Amino acid sequence: MASGRRNKHGARQVRDMIIRLHDHFGVSCMSAEDGEKLYALLQPILKNDESVVLDFTGVRFFLTLFFNASLAKLAQDLGTEFVRSHITVEALASTATHHIDRAFRLGARMADDETYRGQVIELANRPLVSA
Amino acid sequence: MQVETKTIVSVPVLNDLDHDVQKLGEVIAQVRSAKCPVLDFKECSFVRPAAVATLGALVQERACLGQEIYCRMGSFQPDVKKVMQQNGFASLFQGDWAMSQGFALPFQRFQPGAVIGDVAEYLADHWLPIAEVPAGQVDDLVSNMCEIVMNGLEHSGCIAGVAACGQYYPNKRVLRLAFVDLGVGIPSNVRNLRPDVAEDKLDGGLIQWAFGEGNSTSSGVGPRGGGLDALRLFTSIRRGALRIHSGGGFAKVEAVRDHFGRMNGHFPGTIVNVVVPC
Numbered sequence: 001m002a003s004g005r006r007n008k009h010g011a012r013q014v015r016d017m018i019i020r021l022h023d024h025f026g027v028s029c030m031s032a033e034d035g036e037k038l039y040a041l042l043q044p045i046l047k048n049d050e051s052v053v054l055d056f057t058g059v060r061f062f063l064t065l066f067f068n069a070s071l072a073k074l075a076q077d078l079g080t081e082f083v084r085s086h087i088t089v090e091a092l093a094s095t096a097t098h099h100i101d102r103a104f105r106l107g108a109r110m111a112d113d114e115t116y117r118g119q120v121i122e123l124a125n126r127p128l129v130s131a
Numbered sequence: 132m133q134v135e136t137k138t139i140v141s142v143p144v145l146n147d148l149d150h151d152v153q154k155l156g157e158v159i160a161q162v163r164s165a166k167c168p169v170l171d172f173k174e175c176s177f178v179r180p181a182a183v184a185t186l187g188a189l190v191q192e193r194a195c196l197g198q199e200i201y202c203r204m205g206s207f208q209p210d211v212k213k214v215m216q217q218n219g220f221a222s223l224f225q226g227d228w229a230m231s232q233g234f235a236l237p238f239q240r241f242q243p244g245a246v247i248g249d250v251a252e253y254l255a256d257h258w259l260p261i262a263e264v265p266a267g268q269v270d271d272l273v274s275n276m277c278e279i280v281m282n283g284l285e286h287s288g289c290i291a292g293v294a295a296c297g298q299y300y301p302n303k304r305v306l307r308l309a310f311v312d313l314g315v316g317i318p319s320n321v322r323n324l325r326p327d328v329a330e331d332k333l334d335g336g337l338i339q340w341a342f343g344e345g346n347s348t349s350s351g352v353g354p355r356g357g358g359l360d361a362l363r364l365f366t367s368i369r370r371g372a373l374r375i376h377s378g379g380g381f382a383k384v385e386a387v388r389d390h391f392g393r394m395n396g397h398f399p400g401t402i403v404n405v406v407v408p409c
Contacts (some may be wrong), residue, residue: 023327026248027248027251027252028247028248028251028252028278030247030248030251030274030281031246031247031248031352045226055200058275060251060255060270060274061248061251061252061255061270061273061274061277062274063238063247063274063277063358064278064358064361065281065358066358067357068351068353068354068355068357069353072353072354073227073354075354076353076354081274093270093271094364095270095274096269096271096274098361098364102357102360102361103354104346105344106155106344106345106354106355106356106357107354109345109354110353110354115341116345119325119327120352120353120355121352123324123348123349123350124326124350124351124352126324126350131334
Protein backbone atom coordinates (compact mmCIF):
# COMPACT_ATOMS: atom_id res chain seq x y z
CA MET A 1 0.00 0.00 0.00
CA ALA A 2 1.26 3.50 -0.70
CA SER A 3 2.71 5.36 2.26
CA GLY A 4 2.01 9.01 1.53
CA ARG A 5 3.93 11.77 3.23
CA ARG A 6 3.59 11.52 7.00
CA ASN A 7 5.68 12.58 9.95
CA LYS A 8 6.76 10.17 12.71
CA HIS A 9 3.43 10.68 14.50
CA GLY A 10 1.47 9.65 11.45
CA ALA A 11 0.19 13.12 10.67
CA ARG A 12 0.28 14.28 7.10
CA GLN A 13 3.11 16.78 6.61
CA VAL A 14 1.84 18.34 3.43
CA ARG A 15 -1.74 18.97 2.48
CA ASP A 16 -2.26 16.21 -0.05
CA MET A 17 -5.12 16.44 -2.46
CA ILE A 18 -7.99 14.17 -1.47
CA ILE A 19 -10.14 12.40 -4.04
CA ARG A 20 -13.32 11.04 -2.50
CA LEU A 21 -14.27 8.24 -4.82
CA HIS A 22 -17.87 8.15 -3.68
CA ASP A 23 -18.30 11.72 -4.97
CA HIS A 24 -17.26 10.60 -8.43
CA PHE A 25 -18.47 7.01 -8.72
CA GLY A 26 -21.08 6.45 -6.02
CA VAL A 27 -21.05 3.13 -4.20
CA SER A 28 -19.50 1.16 -7.08
CA CYS A 29 -15.92 1.30 -8.30
CA MET A 30 -16.42 -1.37 -10.90
CA SER A 31 -16.33 -0.40 -14.53
CA ALA A 32 -13.35 0.16 -16.78
CA GLU A 33 -14.90 3.47 -17.84
CA ASP A 34 -14.89 4.73 -14.26
CA GLY A 35 -11.34 3.44 -13.88
CA GLU A 36 -10.33 5.50 -16.89
CA LYS A 37 -11.98 8.56 -15.32
CA LEU A 38 -9.94 8.04 -12.16
CA TYR A 39 -6.81 7.66 -14.27
CA ALA A 40 -7.61 10.97 -15.95
CA LEU A 41 -8.03 12.62 -12.53
CA LEU A 42 -4.83 11.20 -11.09
CA GLN A 43 -2.41 11.33 -13.98
CA PRO A 44 -1.90 15.15 -14.10
CA ILE A 45 -1.58 15.34 -10.31
CA LEU A 46 1.11 12.69 -10.19
CA LYS A 47 2.89 14.07 -13.23
CA ASN A 48 3.12 17.31 -11.28
CA ASP A 49 4.88 15.29 -8.56
CA GLU A 50 2.06 15.93 -6.10
CA SER A 51 0.65 13.34 -3.71
CA VAL A 52 -2.96 12.34 -3.47
CA VAL A 53 -5.21 10.53 -1.03
CA LEU A 54 -7.80 8.13 -2.42
CA ASP A 55 -10.64 8.09 0.07
CA PHE A 56 -12.95 5.10 -0.45
CA THR A 57 -15.41 6.05 2.27
CA GLY A 58 -18.91 4.99 1.21
CA VAL A 59 -17.77 2.81 -1.67
CA ARG A 60 -19.20 -0.69 -1.30
CA PHE A 61 -18.47 -2.64 -4.47
CA PHE A 62 -15.22 -3.21 -6.35
CA LEU A 63 -14.17 -4.94 -9.53
CA THR A 64 -10.73 -5.67 -10.94
CA LEU A 65 -11.68 -3.86 -14.17
CA PHE A 66 -11.78 -0.55 -12.30
CA PHE A 67 -8.35 -0.99 -10.74
CA ASN A 68 -6.82 -2.29 -13.97
CA ALA A 69 -7.96 0.81 -15.86
CA SER A 70 -6.81 3.22 -13.16
CA LEU A 71 -3.99 2.23 -10.83
CA ALA A 72 -2.51 -0.53 -12.98
CA LYS A 73 -2.42 1.77 -15.99
CA LEU A 74 -0.85 4.54 -13.92
CA ALA A 75 1.77 2.11 -12.63
CA GLN A 76 2.48 1.04 -16.20
CA ASP A 77 2.84 4.62 -17.42
CA LEU A 78 4.56 6.31 -14.48
CA GLY A 79 6.27 3.44 -12.67
CA THR A 80 4.99 1.36 -9.80
CA GLU A 81 7.25 2.77 -7.11
CA PHE A 82 6.51 6.34 -8.13
CA VAL A 83 2.75 5.78 -8.02
CA ARG A 84 2.98 3.87 -4.73
CA SER A 85 4.90 6.72 -3.14
CA HIS A 86 2.45 9.36 -4.30
CA ILE A 87 -0.85 7.68 -3.48
CA THR A 88 -2.33 6.96 -0.06
CA VAL A 89 -5.38 4.75 0.13
CA GLU A 90 -7.86 5.34 2.93
CA ALA A 91 -11.06 3.64 4.09
CA LEU A 92 -10.81 0.83 1.58
CA ALA A 93 -12.56 -2.30 2.84
CA SER A 94 -9.98 -4.82 4.05
CA THR A 95 -11.50 -7.41 1.72
CA ALA A 96 -10.67 -5.19 -1.26
CA THR A 97 -7.05 -4.20 -0.55
CA HIS A 98 -5.80 -7.05 -2.71
CA HIS A 99 -7.06 -5.09 -5.73
CA ILE A 100 -4.45 -2.38 -5.09
CA ASP A 101 -1.55 -4.82 -4.83
CA ARG A 102 -2.68 -6.74 -7.90
CA ALA A 103 -3.06 -3.51 -9.89
CA PHE A 104 0.51 -2.51 -9.11
CA ARG A 105 1.80 -5.97 -10.04
CA LEU A 106 -0.10 -5.93 -13.34
CA GLY A 107 1.07 -2.41 -14.13
CA ALA A 108 4.67 -3.38 -13.43
CA ARG A 109 4.34 -6.45 -15.64
CA MET A 110 2.96 -4.37 -18.50
CA ALA A 111 5.82 -1.92 -18.12
CA ASP A 112 8.66 -4.39 -17.64
CA ASP A 113 7.73 -7.54 -19.55
CA GLU A 114 8.09 -6.72 -23.21
CA THR A 115 6.88 -10.13 -24.40
CA TYR A 116 3.75 -9.91 -22.28
CA ARG A 117 3.05 -6.36 -23.41
CA GLY A 118 3.47 -7.42 -27.03
CA GLN A 119 0.92 -10.21 -26.58
CA VAL A 120 -1.58 -7.78 -25.06
CA ILE A 121 -1.12 -5.29 -27.89
CA GLU A 122 -1.38 -8.02 -30.53
CA LEU A 123 -4.69 -9.22 -29.08
CA ALA A 124 -5.99 -5.65 -28.90
CA ASN A 125 -5.12 -5.08 -32.55
CA ARG A 126 -6.85 -8.23 -33.75
CA PRO A 127 -9.80 -7.59 -36.04
CA LEU A 128 -13.08 -8.40 -34.35
CA VAL A 129 -14.63 -11.63 -35.54
CA SER A 130 -18.29 -12.17 -34.84
CA ALA A 131 -19.16 -15.47 -33.20
CA MET B 132 -52.49 -26.73 -41.11
CA GLN B 133 -48.94 -27.38 -39.93
CA VAL B 134 -48.73 -29.38 -36.72
CA GLU B 135 -45.51 -29.03 -34.73
CA THR B 136 -44.24 -32.26 -33.24
CA LYS B 137 -43.40 -31.86 -29.60
CA THR B 138 -40.20 -33.43 -28.35
CA ILE B 139 -40.29 -34.60 -24.75
CA VAL B 140 -36.99 -33.85 -22.99
CA SER B 141 -36.74 -35.78 -19.75
CA VAL B 142 -34.92 -33.84 -17.02
CA PRO B 143 -32.96 -36.20 -14.76
CA VAL B 144 -31.85 -35.75 -11.15
CA LEU B 145 -29.45 -32.81 -11.29
CA ASN B 146 -26.90 -32.28 -8.56
CA ASP B 147 -23.77 -30.26 -9.38
CA LEU B 148 -21.12 -32.95 -9.67
CA ASP B 149 -19.19 -33.65 -12.87
CA HIS B 150 -21.63 -36.21 -14.23
CA ASP B 151 -24.55 -33.87 -13.49
CA VAL B 152 -22.91 -31.19 -15.59
CA GLN B 153 -22.53 -33.80 -18.32
CA LYS B 154 -26.26 -34.60 -18.04
CA LEU B 155 -27.08 -30.89 -18.24
CA GLY B 156 -25.04 -30.67 -21.44
CA GLU B 157 -27.12 -33.51 -22.88
CA VAL B 158 -30.40 -31.81 -21.91
CA ILE B 159 -29.21 -28.60 -23.61
CA ALA B 160 -28.30 -30.52 -26.77
CA GLN B 161 -31.74 -32.17 -26.86
CA VAL B 162 -33.56 -28.88 -26.37
CA ARG B 163 -31.49 -27.07 -28.97
CA SER B 164 -32.08 -29.75 -31.57
CA ALA B 165 -35.85 -29.84 -31.03
CA LYS B 166 -38.31 -27.56 -32.78
CA CYS B 167 -40.80 -27.75 -29.97
CA PRO B 168 -39.17 -29.10 -26.79
CA VAL B 169 -41.20 -29.96 -23.69
CA LEU B 170 -39.37 -30.33 -20.37
CA ASP B 171 -40.62 -33.24 -18.33
CA PHE B 172 -39.56 -33.49 -14.67
CA LYS B 173 -41.13 -36.78 -13.62
CA GLU B 174 -37.68 -38.47 -13.40
CA CYS B 175 -36.22 -35.54 -11.47
CA SER B 176 -36.33 -35.84 -7.69
CA PHE B 177 -33.63 -33.26 -6.90
CA VAL B 178 -32.21 -30.08 -8.47
CA ARG B 179 -29.35 -27.86 -7.42
CA PRO B 180 -29.19 -24.10 -8.19
CA ALA B 181 -26.70 -24.75 -11.03
CA ALA B 182 -29.26 -26.90 -12.81
CA VAL B 183 -32.03 -24.35 -12.27
CA ALA B 184 -29.83 -21.54 -13.57
CA THR B 185 -28.86 -23.65 -16.60
CA LEU B 186 -32.44 -24.62 -17.47
CA GLY B 187 -33.54 -21.02 -16.93
CA ALA B 188 -30.73 -19.82 -19.22
CA LEU B 189 -31.96 -22.28 -21.82
CA VAL B 190 -35.49 -20.88 -21.58
CA GLN B 191 -34.12 -17.35 -21.99
CA GLU B 192 -31.95 -18.41 -24.94
CA ARG B 193 -35.02 -19.85 -26.71
CA ALA B 194 -36.92 -16.64 -25.99
CA CYS B 195 -34.10 -14.52 -27.45
CA LEU B 196 -34.22 -16.65 -30.60
CA GLY B 197 -38.00 -16.39 -30.79
CA GLN B 198 -38.37 -20.13 -30.19
CA GLU B 199 -40.83 -21.85 -27.90
CA ILE B 200 -40.07 -24.15 -25.02
CA TYR B 201 -42.69 -25.80 -22.84
CA CYS B 202 -42.78 -27.46 -19.48
CA ARG B 203 -45.09 -30.19 -18.20
CA MET B 204 -46.16 -28.43 -15.05
CA GLY B 205 -47.87 -31.54 -13.76
CA SER B 206 -44.67 -33.60 -13.97
CA PHE B 207 -42.95 -32.04 -10.94
CA GLN B 208 -42.50 -34.27 -7.93
CA PRO B 209 -43.74 -32.50 -4.76
CA ASP B 210 -40.32 -31.55 -3.37
CA VAL B 211 -39.03 -30.35 -6.72
CA LYS B 212 -42.27 -28.46 -7.35
CA LYS B 213 -41.77 -26.57 -4.10
CA VAL B 214 -38.16 -25.74 -4.96
CA MET B 215 -39.11 -24.65 -8.47
CA GLN B 216 -41.82 -22.39 -7.09
CA GLN B 217 -39.46 -20.89 -4.55
CA ASN B 218 -36.66 -20.20 -7.01
CA GLY B 219 -38.99 -18.76 -9.63
CA PHE B 220 -38.26 -21.32 -12.36
CA ALA B 221 -41.88 -22.49 -12.51
CA SER B 222 -43.10 -18.93 -13.01
CA LEU B 223 -41.06 -18.70 -16.23
CA PHE B 224 -43.75 -20.95 -17.68
CA GLN B 225 -46.77 -20.23 -15.53
CA GLY B 226 -46.77 -16.79 -13.99
CA ASP B 227 -49.52 -17.47 -11.48
CA TRP B 228 -47.60 -20.18 -9.64
CA ALA B 229 -47.19 -18.69 -6.22
CA MET B 230 -43.60 -18.04 -5.23
CA SER B 231 -43.09 -18.49 -1.51
CA GLN B 232 -39.38 -17.96 -1.40
CA GLY B 233 -38.04 -19.68 1.67
CA PHE B 234 -34.26 -19.43 1.45
CA ALA B 235 -34.08 -19.69 -2.33
CA LEU B 236 -32.42 -16.88 -4.26
CA PRO B 237 -34.69 -16.75 -7.29
CA PHE B 238 -33.61 -17.27 -10.87
CA GLN B 239 -32.14 -14.06 -12.20
CA ARG B 240 -30.88 -13.08 -15.61
CA PHE B 241 -28.28 -10.40 -16.34
CA GLN B 242 -28.53 -9.25 -19.91
CA PRO B 243 -25.66 -8.24 -22.18
CA GLY B 244 -25.00 -4.55 -21.74
CA ALA B 245 -26.15 -4.53 -18.12
CA VAL B 246 -24.59 -1.74 -16.04
CA ILE B 247 -22.50 -3.63 -13.52
CA GLY B 248 -23.07 -1.07 -10.75
CA ASP B 249 -26.82 -1.58 -11.12
CA VAL B 250 -26.31 -5.34 -10.99
CA ALA B 251 -24.35 -4.96 -7.75
CA GLU B 252 -27.02 -2.81 -6.11
CA TYR B 253 -29.77 -5.23 -7.16
CA LEU B 254 -27.87 -8.21 -5.77
CA ALA B 255 -27.09 -6.43 -2.52
CA ASP B 256 -30.43 -4.79 -1.88
CA HIS B 257 -32.93 -7.27 -3.33
CA TRP B 258 -31.38 -10.67 -3.98
CA LEU B 259 -29.06 -11.59 -1.11
CA PRO B 260 -31.36 -10.24 1.65
CA ILE B 261 -33.83 -13.00 0.72
CA ALA B 262 -31.31 -15.51 2.03
CA GLU B 263 -30.68 -13.42 5.13
CA VAL B 264 -26.96 -13.13 4.40
CA PRO B 265 -25.39 -11.18 7.29
CA ALA B 266 -25.18 -7.51 6.33
CA GLY B 267 -21.45 -7.32 7.00
CA GLN B 268 -20.76 -9.98 4.37
CA VAL B 269 -22.97 -8.68 1.60
CA ASP B 270 -20.70 -6.12 -0.09
CA ASP B 271 -17.71 -8.45 -0.45
CA LEU B 272 -19.94 -11.26 -1.64
CA VAL B 273 -21.60 -9.00 -4.22
CA SER B 274 -18.28 -7.67 -5.50
CA ASN B 275 -17.09 -11.20 -6.16
CA MET B 276 -20.40 -12.27 -7.70
CA CYS B 277 -20.07 -9.31 -10.04
CA GLU B 278 -16.61 -10.56 -11.11
CA ILE B 279 -18.39 -13.72 -12.31
CA VAL B 280 -21.27 -11.88 -13.98
CA MET B 281 -18.93 -9.42 -15.70
CA ASN B 282 -16.67 -12.23 -16.93
CA GLY B 283 -19.67 -14.00 -18.40
CA LEU B 284 -21.09 -10.89 -20.04
CA GLU B 285 -17.74 -9.79 -21.42
CA HIS B 286 -16.35 -13.08 -22.69
CA SER B 287 -19.14 -15.59 -23.34
CA GLY B 288 -20.88 -13.94 -26.28
CA CYS B 289 -24.10 -15.50 -24.99
CA ILE B 290 -27.19 -13.74 -26.33
CA ALA B 291 -29.15 -14.54 -23.19
CA GLY B 292 -26.48 -13.11 -20.87
CA VAL B 293 -25.72 -14.69 -17.52
CA ALA B 294 -28.25 -16.59 -15.40
CA ALA B 295 -28.03 -17.00 -11.64
CA CYS B 296 -29.77 -18.92 -8.92
CA GLY B 297 -28.95 -19.67 -5.32
CA GLN B 298 -29.98 -21.35 -2.12
CA TYR B 299 -29.14 -20.68 1.50
CA TYR B 300 -29.00 -23.68 3.84
CA PRO B 301 -29.65 -22.21 7.30
CA ASN B 302 -28.90 -25.44 9.16
CA LYS B 303 -25.44 -25.71 7.60
CA ARG B 304 -25.07 -21.92 7.37
CA VAL B 305 -23.90 -22.32 3.79
CA LEU B 306 -24.78 -20.25 0.76
CA ARG B 307 -24.68 -21.99 -2.60
CA LEU B 308 -24.69 -19.77 -5.71
CA ALA B 309 -24.61 -20.69 -9.37
CA PHE B 310 -23.93 -18.53 -12.43
CA VAL B 311 -24.37 -19.90 -15.92
CA ASP B 312 -23.85 -18.70 -19.46
CA LEU B 313 -24.50 -20.75 -22.57
CA GLY B 314 -21.78 -19.03 -24.56
CA VAL B 315 -18.50 -19.98 -26.14
CA GLY B 316 -16.87 -21.31 -22.95
CA ILE B 317 -13.48 -20.50 -21.45
CA PRO B 318 -11.41 -23.15 -23.27
CA SER B 319 -12.75 -22.24 -26.71
CA ASN B 320 -12.27 -18.56 -25.98
CA VAL B 321 -8.61 -19.09 -25.09
CA ARG B 322 -8.08 -21.35 -28.13
CA ASN B 323 -9.66 -18.77 -30.44
CA LEU B 324 -8.06 -15.65 -29.06
CA ARG B 325 -4.79 -16.86 -27.57
CA PRO B 326 -3.58 -19.72 -29.78
CA ASP B 327 -0.06 -18.85 -28.63
CA VAL B 328 -0.85 -20.05 -25.11
CA ALA B 329 -3.38 -22.74 -26.07
CA GLU B 330 -0.88 -24.93 -27.96
CA ASP B 331 -1.87 -28.51 -27.19
CA LYS B 332 -3.38 -27.83 -23.77
CA LEU B 333 -6.55 -29.70 -22.86
CA ASP B 334 -9.64 -27.80 -21.69
CA GLY B 335 -8.72 -28.06 -18.00
CA GLY B 336 -5.30 -26.58 -18.74
CA LEU B 337 -6.87 -23.68 -20.59
CA ILE B 338 -9.14 -22.91 -17.63
CA GLN B 339 -6.06 -23.05 -15.41
CA TRP B 340 -4.35 -20.53 -17.69
CA ALA B 341 -7.36 -18.21 -17.36
CA PHE B 342 -6.87 -18.18 -13.58
CA GLY B 343 -3.35 -16.79 -13.96
CA GLU B 344 -2.84 -13.20 -12.89
CA GLY B 345 -2.72 -10.97 -15.97
CA ASN B 346 -4.05 -13.70 -18.26
CA SER B 347 -7.05 -12.62 -20.25
CA THR B 348 -8.71 -12.83 -23.64
CA SER B 349 -9.92 -9.26 -23.27
CA SER B 350 -9.11 -7.02 -26.22
CA GLY B 351 -8.32 -3.93 -24.12
CA VAL B 352 -4.92 -2.31 -24.60
CA GLY B 353 -4.05 -1.80 -20.93
CA PRO B 354 -3.42 -4.07 -17.96
CA ARG B 355 -6.02 -6.81 -17.72
CA GLY B 356 -6.91 -10.08 -16.08
CA GLY B 357 -7.21 -10.80 -12.39
CA GLY B 358 -10.96 -11.46 -12.08
CA LEU B 359 -10.66 -15.21 -11.57
CA ASP B 360 -7.60 -14.70 -9.40
CA ALA B 361 -9.64 -12.37 -7.18
CA LEU B 362 -12.38 -14.95 -7.02
CA ARG B 363 -9.91 -17.63 -5.99
CA LEU B 364 -8.62 -15.38 -3.21
CA PHE B 365 -12.17 -14.70 -2.02
CA THR B 366 -12.92 -18.42 -1.93
CA SER B 367 -9.75 -19.14 0.00
CA ILE B 368 -10.27 -16.38 2.58
CA ARG B 369 -13.90 -17.36 3.12
CA ARG B 370 -12.97 -21.06 3.33
CA GLY B 371 -15.46 -21.75 0.61
CA ALA B 372 -15.32 -23.66 -2.63
CA LEU B 373 -15.38 -22.58 -6.24
CA ARG B 374 -16.10 -24.93 -9.11
CA ILE B 375 -16.11 -24.01 -12.76
CA HIS B 376 -17.18 -26.31 -15.59
CA SER B 377 -16.64 -25.01 -19.07
CA GLY B 378 -16.40 -26.83 -22.38
CA GLY B 379 -14.70 -30.10 -21.58
CA GLY B 380 -12.79 -28.92 -18.53
CA PHE B 381 -13.22 -28.01 -14.91
CA ALA B 382 -11.58 -26.08 -12.08
CA LYS B 383 -12.08 -26.93 -8.43
CA VAL B 384 -10.71 -24.33 -6.06
CA GLU B 385 -10.77 -25.18 -2.39
CA ALA B 386 -8.89 -24.18 0.74
CA VAL B 387 -6.33 -26.96 0.44
CA ARG B 388 -5.52 -26.92 -3.24
CA ASP B 389 -6.74 -26.16 -6.73
CA HIS B 390 -7.51 -28.91 -9.19
CA PHE B 391 -7.93 -28.50 -12.94
CA GLY B 392 -8.90 -31.32 -15.23
CA ARG B 393 -10.95 -32.80 -18.00
CA MET B 394 -14.51 -33.83 -17.43
CA ASN B 395 -16.44 -36.53 -19.18
CA GLY B 396 -18.75 -34.95 -21.69
CA HIS B 397 -19.04 -31.31 -22.61
CA PHE B 398 -20.87 -28.27 -21.30
CA PRO B 399 -21.75 -25.67 -23.96
CA GLY B 400 -20.87 -22.60 -21.93
CA THR B 401 -19.71 -22.03 -18.38
CA ILE B 402 -21.14 -22.96 -15.00
CA VAL B 403 -19.66 -21.29 -11.93
CA ASN B 404 -20.63 -22.74 -8.55
CA VAL B 405 -19.69 -20.86 -5.41
CA VAL B 406 -20.19 -22.31 -1.93
CA VAL B 407 -19.48 -20.02 1.01
CA PRO B 408 -20.15 -20.32 4.74
CA CYS B 409 -22.35 -17.44 5.87
